[in-house]
Amino acid sequence: MSETIETSSETITLTIDGQEIQAKAGQTILQAAQKNGIYIPTLCALHASKENGLKSDIAPGTCRICTVRVNGRTMAACTTPVAQDYIVENDTEELNDLRKTIVELLFVEGNHFCPSCEKSGSCDLQALAYRYQMLSPRFHYAFSSREVNAESPKLLFDRNRCILCRRCVLAITTEDGKQLFGFTKRGDKSGIIMDEELVKNISEEQAQQAMHICPVGAIIRKEKGFDTPFGQRKYDHNPIGSETVCTTCNGEKS
Amino acid sequence: MKKPIIATASLAGCFGCHMSFLDIDERILDLVELVHWGKSPINDIKTFEQDCDIALIEGGCCNDEHIHTLRDFRKHCRILVAVGECAIMGGLPAMRNNIPIQECLEEAYLNSPSTAQANPERILPNDAELPALLDKVYPCHEIVKMDYFLPGCPPRADLIYGALTALVTGQEAKLPYEVIKFD
Numbered sequence: 001m002s003e004t005i006e007t008s009s010e011t012i013t014l015t016i017d018g019q020e021i022q023a024k025a026g027q028t029i030l031q032a033a034q035k036n037g038i039y040i041p042t043l044c045a046l047h048a049s050k051e052n053g054l055k056s057d058i059a060p061g062t063c064r065i066c067t068v069r070v071n072g073r074t075m076a077a078c079t080t081p082v083a084q085d086y087i088v089e090n091d092t093e094e095l096n097d098l099r100k101t102i103v104e105l106l107f108v109e110g111n112h113f114c115p116s117c118e119k120s121g122s123c124d125l126q127a128l129a130y131r132y133q134m135l136s137p138r139f140h141y142a143f144s145s146r147e148v149n150a151e152s153p154k155l156l157f158d159r160n161r162c163i164l165c166r167r168c169v170l171a172i173t174t175e176d177g178k179q180l181f182g183f184t185k186r187g188d189k190s191g192i193i194m195d196e197e198l199v200k201n202i203s204e205e206q207a208q209q210a211m212h213i214c215p216v217g218a219i220i221r222k223e224k225g226f227d228t229p230f231g232q233r234k235y236d237h238n239p240i241g242s243e244t245v246c247t248t249c250n251g252e253k254s
Numbered sequence: 255m256k257k258p259i260i261a262t263a264s265l266a267g268c269f270g271c272h273m274s275f276l277d278i279d280e281r282i283l284d285l286v287e288l289v290h291w292g293k294s295p296i297n298d299i300k301t302f303e304q305d306c307d308i309a310l311i312e313g314g315c316c317n318d319e320h321i322h323t324l325r326d327f328r329k330h331c332r333i334l335v336a337v338g339e340c341a342i343m344g345g346l347p348a349m350r351n352n353i354p355i356q357e358c359l360e361e362a363y364l365n366s367p368s369t370a371q372a373n374p375e376r377i378l379p380n381d382a383e384l385p386a387l388l389d390k391v392y393p394c395h396e397i398v399k400m401d402y403f404l405p406g407c408p409p410r411a412d413l414i415y416g417a418l419t420a421l422v423t424g425q426e427a428k429l430p431y432e433v434i435k436f437d
């Protein structure tokens with residue numbers, strides 16, 4: 001073992017894709033990776049930032065896109081805490097293919113008509129499909145029947161695009177802590193419902209935040225449609241994950 | 255070596271994908287050097303005079319004639335390429351997939367602002383010559399085996415050109431990040 005730089009019992013050493021990193025006890029593998037500029041894809045987990053208004057990270061653990069191999073076993077990086085000497089595999093052909101499969105399944109399970117979606121270009125699911133060069137899902141489309149709720153003055157809620165990540169349930173609340181979105185039913189009947197009364201009175205900022213927190217185009221802020229021109233949207237030029245750049249290698253892979 | 259023959263078809267599409275193909279601009283002259291044209295709306299050749307090597311298919315299948323055309327292409331072409339979101343997943347036409355067909359027809363021919371007044375006898379198109387609508391719009395790969403997929407609505411001209419020249423010259427297609435988009 002290397003000489004420990006940090007003597008604190010709180011510091012943990014592990015490797016991700018052969019790179020030795022330091023993490024704090026209690027952090028998840030995802031948090032540790034992020035701090036060290038290593039990209040692990042996410043759809044349901046979200047790091048707190050000024051942009052999304054979150055006070056702490058959330059990790060619903062629903063999507064499994066962050067699947068890594070920890071000492072040979074597949075685990076969700078966003079819910080697994082770091083431990084001393086963990087050997088984590090992340091950016092491997094096998095795991096990336098698994099992730100691509102998850103993306104494909106999400107595409108055929110909902111109704112993702114990207115050309116008509118306001119989130120297109122800034123959507124995390126679509127961006128992952130670009131990252132993994134999904135030209136077409138290899139499964140048949142389910143064309144599931146899903147409802148659209150356009151009642152609220154500020155938000156459009158399109159269940160066709162919902163990937164049931166649960167971010168909205170955990171992160172979007174009123175000031176006094178009431179949830180605006182909730183989960184309903186189970187299995188293939190699972191869905192998100194919204195509290196129409198509360199959502200009706202949502203503030204401008206909160207409406208913006210809700211759209212921001214949803215990784216796909218299920219929660220859309222009304223009257224702001226398509227306000228970012230093509231070529232300027234979040235993932236128009238660089239793949240998702242390229243903002244996480246390792247400071248030692250500047251993102252260049254050997 | 256014999257020049258490969260290219261065919262194209264538009265099924266339930268808007269011809270936007272064909273337009274995007276024409277957006278390769280003067281590179282079409284390079285392509286002319288490399289290939290022969292078979293059946294295609296671009297040259298208005300309507301029948302397969304001989305089997306083709308590569309076929310570009312735009313649009314999914316929303317009526318029985320599309321299914322017939324697509325199967326005919328499968329029979330006469332070596333490599334079928336699904337071009338655009340409509341061919342790959344039904345695209346915008348498939349947005350009707352969760353609406354009962356009766357409702358679609360009534361909305362289009364009886365109740366819409368432009369038809370409500372214009373169709374006093376409330377006739378739904380019923381000529382035997384008309385292709386029969388399918389219950390759903392089907393992506394091409396659910397009807398026949400497709401060999402390649404070029405996403406986009408329409409796919410970028412660079413993607414079509416890059417993929418096509420790669421297929422014709424036997425090289426691997428270069429797919430830079432910017433050319434693969436779903437919109």
Ligand code: SF4
Pocket residue numbers: 111112113114117118119120121123124125126161216217218
């Ligand atoms: S949510 Fe994303 S993947 Fe789904 S239709 Fe919109 S842009 Fe496409």
Ligand code: SF4
Pocket residue numbers: 161162163164165166167168169181192213214215216218219
């Ligand atoms: S509405 Fe958006 S944030 Fe909420 S579960 Fe669906 S995809 Fe996730």
Ligand code: SF4
Pocket residue numbers: 266267268269270271312313337338339340341345346406407408409
């Ligand atoms: S993919 Fe888009 S451009 Fe191509 S046929 Fe369909 S709607 Fe038209």
Ligand code: FES
Pocket residue numbers: 041042043044045060061062063064065066067076077078079
């Ligand atoms: S990001 Fe870890 S399970 Fe979704």
